[in-house]
Structures are given as C-alpha cells and as structure tokens.
Amino acid sequence: MAQANLLNELIAGLRCLPGVGQKTAQRMAYYLLERDREGGRQLAHLLDASMEKIGHCQQCRTLTEAELCNICANGSRDASLLCIVETPAEVAILEQSIDYSGRYFVLGGRLSPLDGIGPKEIGLDQLDKRLAEGEVKEIILATNPTVEGEVTAQYIGEMAKGYSIRATRIAHGVPLGGELEYVDGGTLLHAFAGRAEFMQER
Amino acid sequence: MAQANLLNELIAGLRCLPGVGQKTAQRMAYYLLERDREGGRQLAHLLDASMEKIGHCQQCRTLTEAELCNICANGSRDASLLCIVETPAEVAILEQSIDYSGRYFVLGGRLSPLDGIGPKEIGLDQLDKRLAEGEVKEIILATNPTVEGEVTAQYIGEMAKGYSIRATRIAHGVPLGGELEYVDGGTLLHAFAGRAEFMQER
Known part of the structure; x- marks a missing residue:
C-alpha cells in the first residue's frame, strides 16, 4: 500500500515525533480522524x-514565547543561586521535582x-557576562555525568573561580531505590569517591 | 509549575494523541522545539x-480525502469479493498483511x-443496496470476535442469505506462534469448535 494520499502523509508526518514508529503513527492518525478531530x-x-512563537529566554536561554521566561521574570526567585543545565527539559523536570x-x-x-561546539555555541559568553554582574553567589553545575558534561562542568567551574563564585556539582551516586547489584561500575566509582560523613555531628 | 503559557498548552495538546501521557508529551514538545521545528x-x-479534508469513501466508508478511496477506485480489484471490517485501520492492516x-x-x-448503534449507524442500509446490485458473490465477515462483533456478523450474514450471497467468517483460533498454554479459554473453544480436516485428500 504505497498510496501518496493525505492520510499516508499524515502518518509519515506523525513519525517526526520522538518514539513514534509506523504502527503508532497509524494508530494516532486513525484515532484523531475517527474520534477526536477537534483535538487534532x-x-x-x-x-x-x-x-x-516559542524562542529562547534572553536571560537563561530556556524555551519561552516571552522575552523572559516565567522563572527569570519572577522577582521572588533567588538571583544569587544559578543552576546550570544542558536543556530546557531539564529545567522543567527540576521544577517539578525539587523545591529550588x-x-x-x-x-x-x-x-x-570535535562537533564544532565551543563555549560560544553553548552561551558561555552570555553566562560570563551574568557572572561578571556580581549578583550570582553560587552556581550549581547540573550538567549530565557524561564525558562532555564533565568537561563542560569543569570549564564553567573555572569561569566561576575567576569571579570567586562558589561552584558546586550535583551529587552522582546510587539512585534512591536502586540496588548496588544493578548499578553500573561508573556510578559505583562515583558513589564511593563522593562518599560523605554519616551521622556527623554539627 | 502551573504556567499558562504556549509551551504548556502544546504539551497539553499533544496529550490528545492516544498513548501519550504527560512525560511523553513533554519529551515530544521539547524535541520538536529544539531539534525539528520544520517537522513540527x-x-x-x-x-x-x-x-x-479527510472524509469517508462514498462506496466503502473507509477514510479518504477523495470521493472514492484508492481501493474502490481501482478497477482491477475483484468486485465480487467484499470483506466487511469494523474500522478503516483494519483495512490498512489487512492491505499490509495479506494478498487480498x-x-x-x-x-x-x-x-x-444499548448504545443506540443500530443497522443504520453502521451503514447497513448502504451495504444492503450494494448487495442488492448483484455484483457481490461472497462477503467475508471480518468483524472482531467480541459479542457485538459476532452479533453484527450474524446480522450481516442474514442479509447476505436474503440475496443468496455466500457469507464466510474469518477463522478464529490459536494464533501462529502462540502456545496453547497461554491462549485464553474462549479462543481454545473457538479453535476446537472450528477444527478442520488435516491432510485431507481432495
């Protein structure tokens, strides 16, 4: 069935969505056409x-249709604390999960x-200006624990040092509910190297 | 995070797709915005x-943007054989799977x-006209093996009898690759009741 018609084009179009293959796209197309045209x-x-309309926040580079995203536009958020993440999706997941x-x-x-992504491509010139303004007192490096993520964290850590700004890195270790037996070696290495005092007195 | 902004509206909009929950919708929205705006x-x-534009074929009621779907418009398809299915998706899956x-x-x-779905709602008046034309020699009942599907098949079977048209029902039994141990009782009952001669001589 290789008909070049609108229905098949719609099915092909739905496949641009991540995780959607031919069968799922078919199911979606038929569902919308038969049961939810208004939703479609x-x-x-x-x-x-x-x-x-959705572009990037001029201050934090997350996705927003306004000049400033809701977080940057919110005056009650602490401007001395800056969490550095790789993607807008990570902002959303952190906002949903932790009370930051x-x-x-x-x-x-x-x-x-090697892929031509240098400091400028990830907005580090803009970050540099922000750090130079002197309002930020601590940056929390939340880049992913991959080789590039670590290198990026180290690079930004050095930038912060230049302005005598405290730089912290989120903890990497055994996830809650995880069992040692099923955790990969790299994570275990991190968990051991990053061990902290237990039941310490203050 | 209950921001009433375009991004959140898009995420909510994507949830109208079947099988897409909040997390998947988020992933889709961010993916399109960051990597595939053209696809979006x-x-x-x-x-x-x-x-x-997509409506129903005037002859077979499947989904198409034309007056007649590609199958009805195709003169080389056998008009004496009519397969009765419940949904347009089933036409697509049959076309992809069997050489019909x-x-x-x-x-x-x-x-x-009980849901107010009588013969007229499922186009049986239109089917009746089609059968009356005399071109159809056999109808293949491929409604699903549910109670309503069986009742529908029987109703249409009676209609065919009225025009002395042969009515057949697709076989229901143990699926290929299925193991008896994991097949439900209803299917087994069908499989036994519908048993056929094995290695029969013609």
Whole structure:
C-alpha cells in the first residue's frame, strides 16, 4: 500500500515525533480522524503557533514565547543561586521535582570541540557576562555525568573561580531505590569517591 | 509549575494523541522545539489539512480525502469479493498483511442497540443496496470476535442469505506462534469448535 494520499502523509508526518514508529503513527492518525478531530485541529494550531512563537529566554536561554521566561521574570526567585543545565527539559523536570528557589541557565548542549561546539555555541559568553554582574553567589553545575558534561562542568567551574563564585556539582551516586547489584561500575566509582560523613555531628 | 503559557498548552495538546501521557508529551514538545521545528510545522499543516479534508469513501466508508478511496477506485480489484471490517485501520492492516484482491466495506462500529448503534449507524442500509446490485458473490465477515462483533456478523450474514450471497467468517483460533498454554479459554473453544480436516485428500 504505497498510496501518496493525505492520510499516508499524515502518518509519515506523525513519525517526526520522538518514539513514534509506523504502527503508532497509524494508530494516532486513525484515532484523531475517527474520534477526536477537534483535538487534532487544536493540536495543529498549537504546533504551528509554538514553532513560530516559542524562542529562547534572553536571560537563561530556556524555551519561552516571552522575552523572559516565567522563572527569570519572577522577582521572588533567588538571583544569587544559578543552576546550570544542558536543556530546557531539564529545567522543567527540576521544577517539578525539587523545591529550588534559585534561577537557571540553559546551555542548550555541552562542549564538544570535535562537533564544532565551543563555549560560544553553548552561551558561555552570555553566562560570563551574568557572572561578571556580581549578583550570582553560587552556581550549581547540573550538567549530565557524561564525558562532555564533565568537561563542560569543569570549564564553567573555572569561569566561576575567576569571579570567586562558589561552584558546586550535583551529587552522582546510587539512585534512591536502586540496588548496588544493578548499578553500573561508573556510578559505583562515583558513589564511593563522593562518599560523605554519616551521622556527623554539627 | 502551573504556567499558562504556549509551551504548556502544546504539551497539553499533544496529550490528545492516544498513548501519550504527560512525560511523553513533554519529551515530544521539547524535541520538536529544539531539534525539528520544520517537522513540527509540517505536522501542523498535515494535521490541519487532514482534519478538514479527510472524509469517508462514498462506496466503502473507509477514510479518504477523495470521493472514492484508492481501493474502490481501482478497477482491477475483484468486485465480487467484499470483506466487511469494523474500522478503516483494519483495512490498512489487512492491505499490509495479506494478498487480498477484493474490496472492503467499513462499518465504522458494530451493532450495539444499548448504545443506540443500530443497522443504520453502521451503514447497513448502504451495504444492503450494494448487495442488492448483484455484483457481490461472497462477503467475508471480518468483524472482531467480541459479542457485538459476532452479533453484527450474524446480522450481516442474514442479509447476505436474503440475496443468496455466500457469507464466510474469518477463522478464529490459536494464533501462529502462540502456545496453547497461554491462549485464553474462549479462543481454545473457538479453535476446537472450528477444527478442520488435516491432510485431507481432495
């Protein structure tokens, strides 16, 4: 069945969504056409508007349709605390999970010179200006624990040192609910190297 | 994070797709915005066009943007063989799987008087006209093996009898690659009741 018709084009179009293969795309297309045309129309409108209007926050580089994202525009958030993440999705997941009152800076990637991604491509010139302003007292490095993520964290750590700003790195170790037996060697190495005093008195 | 912004609206909009929950919708939205805006725009256009233009084939009731679907418009398909299915998706799956040269009729549901779905709602008046034309020599009942699907098959079987048209039902039994141990009782009952001669001589 290689018909070049609208239905098949729609199915092919749905496959641009991550994790959606031929079968899922078919199911989605038939579902929308048979049961939820209004939802389909609404989604078409939202997709179109989003692709056109959503850009990056001028201050933290996360995704937003305004000049400043809701977090940067919120005056009650602590401007002395800056959490550095790789992607806008990570901002969302942190906001949903932890009670963090500081601000964010979104790199939109990680240093990878071989792929032509240098400091400028991940906005480190902009971050440098922000650190130079003197408002930030601590940066929390939350880049991913990959080789590039570590290199990126170290690079930014050095930048912070230049301004005598405290730089911390989120902890990497055995996840809660994880069992030692099923945790990979790299994580265990991290967990041991990063061990802390237990039941310490203050 | 209960921001009423375009990004959150897009995430909510994506949840109208079957099998897409909050996390998947987030992943899709971020993916499109960060990596495939062109794909997102294209999908918006296809969704919009599909919801507006795709209707039902006037002859077989499957989904198509033309007056007749590709199968009904194809003169080389055998008009004496008519396969009756419940949904357009089933036409697609049959076309992809088996080498069937006949035509289809899509009910778009099954008889369910309690839900107000009678013969007219599933196009049986249209099917009746088609059978009366005399071109159809055999109908293959491929409604699903549920109570309503069986009732629907029986109802249509009676209609065919009225025109002395042969009515057959697709076989229900143990699926290929299935093991008896894991097959449900109803299927086993069907498989035993529908047993056929083995290695029969012709």
